[in-house]
Amino acid sequence: MDLVNHLEGRLLFAVPKSKSPPNQGRLQQATLDLLSGCDVQFRRETRLDIALVKNLPIALIFLPAADIPTFVGEGRVDLGITGRDQVAEHDATLPAGESSNVEEILDLGFGACKLQVQVPEKGELKEAKDLVGRNVVTSFTALTEAFFRNLEGAEAGQKLTTKIKYVGGSVEAACALGVADGIVDLVESGETMKAAGLKAIDTVVSSTAVLVKSRKANSDILALLASRLRGVITAQKFVLCQYNIPREQLSVASKITPGKRAPTITALEEEGWVAVSSMVEKKRIATVMDELIKVGASDILVMNIANSRTD
Numbered sequence: 001m002d003l004v005n006h007l008e009g010r011l012l013f014a015v016p017k018s019k020s021p022p023n024q025g026r027l028q029q030a031t032l033d034l035l036s037g038c039d040v041q042f043r044r045e046t047r048l049d050i051a052l053v054k055n056l057p058i059a060l061i062f063l064p065a066a067d068i069p070t071f072v073g074e075g076r077v078d079l080g081i082t083g084r085d086q087v088a089e090h091d092a093t094l095p096a097g098e099s100s101n102v103e104e105i106l107d108l109g110f111g112a113c114k115l116q117v118q119v120p121e122k123g124e125l126k127e128a129k130d131l132v133g134r135n136v137v138t139s140f141t142a143l144t145e146a147f148f149r150n151l152e153g154a155e156a157g158q159k160l161t162t163k164i165k166y167v168g169g170s171v172e173a174a175c176a177l178g179v180a181d182g183i184v185d186l187v188e189s190g191e192t193m194k195a196a197g198l199k200a201i202d203t204v205v206s207s208t209a210v211l212v213k214s215r216k217a218n219s220d221i222l223a224l225l226a227s228r229l230r231g232v233i234t235a236q237k238f239v240l241c242q243y244n245i246p247r248e249q250l251s252v253a254s255k256i257t258p259g260k261r262a263p264t265i266t267a268l269e270e271e272g273w274v275a276v277s278s279m280v281e282k283k284r285i286a287t288v289m290d291e292l293i294k295v296g297a298s299d300i301l302v303m304n305i306a307n308s309r310t311d
């Protein structure tokens with residue numbers, strides 16, 4: 001089947017694909033899990049970068065994470081998932097005064113990392129401004145140039161004294177090989193940086209995976225898909241907390257669990273008691289339970305949310 005001829009009338013959705021098999025594309029699996037949570041059904045033929053969604057008028061286009069902002073920005077695809085670092089790098093390449101056509105509509109929470117300025121651990125360089133006028137190697141040349149332009153106080157168009165060179169990978173080797181005095185590279189666990197004898201001295205961008213749309217793209221199917229994705233992400237971030245509490249303590253407990261809009265309150269058969277049900281951010285739940293106990297709550301139950309729709 002010639003898939004390209006079947007794209008007409010479909011929302012084009014760019015999802016990150018793996019370029020190099022050993023790394024398997026850091027954003028790919030979490031993205032596929034997210035699509036499955038939204039009941040986006042498709043089968044990708046081996047080596048094909050286009051997959052038609054069976055149950056919705058959507059076509060998935062598998063592209064390298066770094067290229068997705070370009071395709072979205074030019075309106076060639078309507079929607080995409082990539083790292084915020086990639087969007088920032090794309091935006092930094094735009095001519096001064098030109099605004100980006102890549103609009104972030106949802107933080108997806110996974111793929112967290114930081115683009116950091118790194119120098120040899122044992123050396124005289126202590127802060128980013130010590131690298132001004134020296135050699136810096138990176139895969140993110142536009143962001144690095146903007147960062148040092150700011151440090152140098154250089155006007156747009158004025159030549160930088162810091163020399164920024166592009167490499168496509170293994171950036172951390174540049175210092176050891178004498179190509180660079182410092183690098184600007186992604187740090188997730190910090191293992192690569194540590195193994196290369198480097199330390200971070202500044203952060204250019206903090207990143208997570210984001211859902212982006214082309215500024216002019218708007219359709220019912222785009223709104224539906226964004227709403228489904230938001231529902232799955234919200235469900236992953238929140239738990240449902242239920243507890244019983246004396247009615248006179250309700251106002252203080254409601255401040256601890258205000259919910260997304262407001263907590264649900266149900267009267268109990270027992271005089272003077274109510275049951276409360278409220279969504280709570282997963283990362284806060286232990287503290288919230290401690291606080292609820294202190295104000296007299298009992299029978300506290302916490303449940304995972306399989307899916308949600310709150311917009």
Ligand SMILES: Nc1ncnc2c1ncn2[C@@H]1O[C@H](COP(=O)(O)OP(=O)(O)OP(=O)(O)O)[C@@H](O)[C@H]1O
Nearest residue numbers: 018019020023024025026027064065083111113188
């Ligand atoms: N440790 C990490 N190293 C690189 N990117 C990371 C890391 N952790 C999270 N990310 C995010 O993943 C994005 C890269 O995605 P992905 O790995 O799919 O791209 P790729 O480099 O094209 O794939 P591959 O690594 O298979 O070549 C980065 O831009 C960043 O947002």
Ligand SMILES: O=P(O)(O)OC[C@H]1O[C@H](OP(=O)(O)OP(=O)(O)O)[C@H](O)[C@@H]1O
Nearest residue numbers: 169170171186187188189190191192193
């Ligand atoms: O902080 P960590 O968890 O160690 O991850 C960070 C490393 O991962 C990425 O490299 P990648 O593995 O994609 O290889 P590359 O250097 O060839 O791009 C990135 O460029 C860092 O080198």
